[in-house]
Amino acid sequence: MYRDRERCIRAVQAKDQRFDGWFFTAVRTTGIYCRPSCPAVPPKPANMVFHPSAAAAQAAGFRACKRCRPDTSPGSPEWNVRADAVARAMRLIAEGVVDREGVTGLATRLGYSTRQIERQLNEELGAGPLALARAQRAQTARVLIETSGLPMSDIAYGAGFSSIRTFNDTVQEVFALSPTELRRRAARAAKPPAVPGVIGLRLPFRRPLTPDNLFGHLVATAVPGVEEWRDGSYRRTLRLPYGHGVVSLTPAPDHIGCRLALTDQRDLQVAIARCRRMLDLDADPVAVDEQLSRDPQLAELVAKAPGRRVPRTVDGAEFAVRAVLGQQVSTAAARTHAGRLVKAYGTPVEDPFGGGLTHLFPAMETLAGLDPETLAMPRSRRTTLTTLVAALASGEVDLGGGSDWARARERLAALPGIGPWTVEVIAMRGLGDPDAFLPTDLGIRKAAQALGLPSAPAALTRHAAAWQPWRAYAVQYLWATDDHPINLMPQE
Incomplete structure (x- = not known):
């Protein structure tokens, strides 16, 4: 633009x-x-x-x-909509890949040479991967300076700078203030953290935002020990590159309140990026709603609750496992299955906020060694789960931020017991594809019929072509016609 x-x-x-x-x-x-x-x-x-x-x-x-x-500012919506190399690179840079693995690691993950990646990013964004990562480090440093009492040397290290001098020079150059001056300015209006060691910040988004289905879905499907709703906030544990964290996210009219407790400050930017991705905060709701409102059958739904987001995830592999656990069972049963898995194989953690979070969701490498006979589910679904976990642990199926959406779909579909519905729900919530669509979903078909839309999957798919590239958002509006708890803002 x-x-x-x-x-x-x-x-x-x-x-x-x-x-x-x-x-x-x-x-x-x-x-x-x-x-x-x-x-x-x-x-x-x-x-x-x-x-x-x-x-x-x-x-x-x-x-x-x-x-x-x-x-x-909120991130560009383009990196959520597009699936090309530049968009995949931007998602990986947000995940801190350049800081951890360098430009060579970024290029390797994308399957390109470093020269190709640098050329494409410079042509489209006016900056190469190192400059983009530097801007991200500067923002991370600013958050730590303004919201924590950490020594500046620890902040420099936590933000990913190689030296104190580089940290000081970058902050001065980008913000025209020294780190000490930044902290002094912030201290005038800052409130002390409710919990020592907790970083508090605001996550901006583009208005409008209807939070009902967003937080309702996350809470209704919450895995015991990993997620919970407490005191008006959605809370969960996070497995991160250098350690782990606990996040508390609170909806407000003009932002999402975010409180983070991290075992390693170097994970701050990754944690923020994953929370923004989970809540779909970089979406462009005006563009989405304008497109969907052109369909008379959807226009009233959009006008009633504009700005619905797609509830996503902080970990695509975790969501894929949960999607298989939830096949052909109720939401409550899926939570029970996932809770048992977490209790048996998850990593125990302490909740610094004094809540009910007790574990990290199990790593795929850990789940690869589980005994399928311990799973209380039909044998065919056990096979599906163990095959999926093995593919995720080995890297055969990549559901990370820089994954190729088309390739991920193909490899998921090739696994036993994973049909079109499971592939598309993983694409929608795990990969973040805004055009993922679930024409065979019972709730979608019932909503379509009630609205006078075609309810047969093939006919509905043809009709939904006019909703592209936002069909995943149309799914949220259609699901919201039901009074299922996933569509309701949680209550205490």
Whole structure:
């Protein structure tokens, strides 16, 4: 979008929040860059330069605006919609792959050479993988500086910087403030954390957002010991690259409150990225709802509760296992099966918030050694589960952030006992494909029939072609016609 200069100028002059994260406005006369909705007086169009990423603006020598804090904008929706190499690279960079494995590791995961990846990212985003990772480190550092009492040396290490000097120089260059000045400014309005060692921050999103089905689905299917709803917040444990964490997520009108307790601060950015992905916070609800509303049968549903998100997951492999456990059983039975698995094979952890979280969901390598005879389910489903776990543990099936969606679908479909419904629900919630569709789902077919839509799977699929590329969101609106707990905001 940043190449459409006139459209960008109109968005900046209107202070349109919908475009935050889509592009960034740099101002030649001030040397700063802003989000489109910056509350300051818009600059003259002649002084505006548009960049596709914060990293590109920083690479061009611009500093982040202290007023609108463009580095905290919602992420671009493109990285959730697209499945090409650039989108996969961006998802992996958000997962911290460049910091842990370098550009070579990123390229290897994508199946390209480092030169190809650097060229594609520079052409589309105006910055290479190192610059994009640097911008991410700067944002992580800012969060730690402003929300924790950690020494600056620990923050530099936790944010992924190789030295204190690089940390100081980067923060000064990006934010035009030293780390100490950043902390001093934040301290004026900051509240002390309710729990020592807990990082508190806000997760922004594009409005509107209807949280009912989002949190309702997560809580109704919550695995005992791994997830819970407590004091108005969805809480869960997280298995992370350097350690583990516990997160508490609280819906608010203009943000999601997030409290994180981590065993290793280097996992902060990964934890944030996974929580944003789980809650689908980088979606563009205006574009989604506009497309779906063109169908008269869906228009009323969208108008009633605009901005529905797709409840996703923090771990695609975990969700795939849970999807198989839930085949042909009730939601309560699926939770029971998953809870038994967690109790037997999960890693015990302590809940720093004093709640009921007790375990991490088992790692696939651990589940690969389970005895199928201990599973209280039909033999055919045991075979499906053990085959799936083996494929996930070996890497034959990749459901991570940088996975190839088409290849993942093919390999899932080749496993015994995994049919189209299971493949598509994993694609929707595990992979994050916004166009995944479940035409054989009973709830979808009942909702379609009640709305006067075709209910036969083949006919419904043909009709739903007009909903592309947002069919996963149409699924949420159709499911919401039922009063199942997955569609209701949890109550205490």
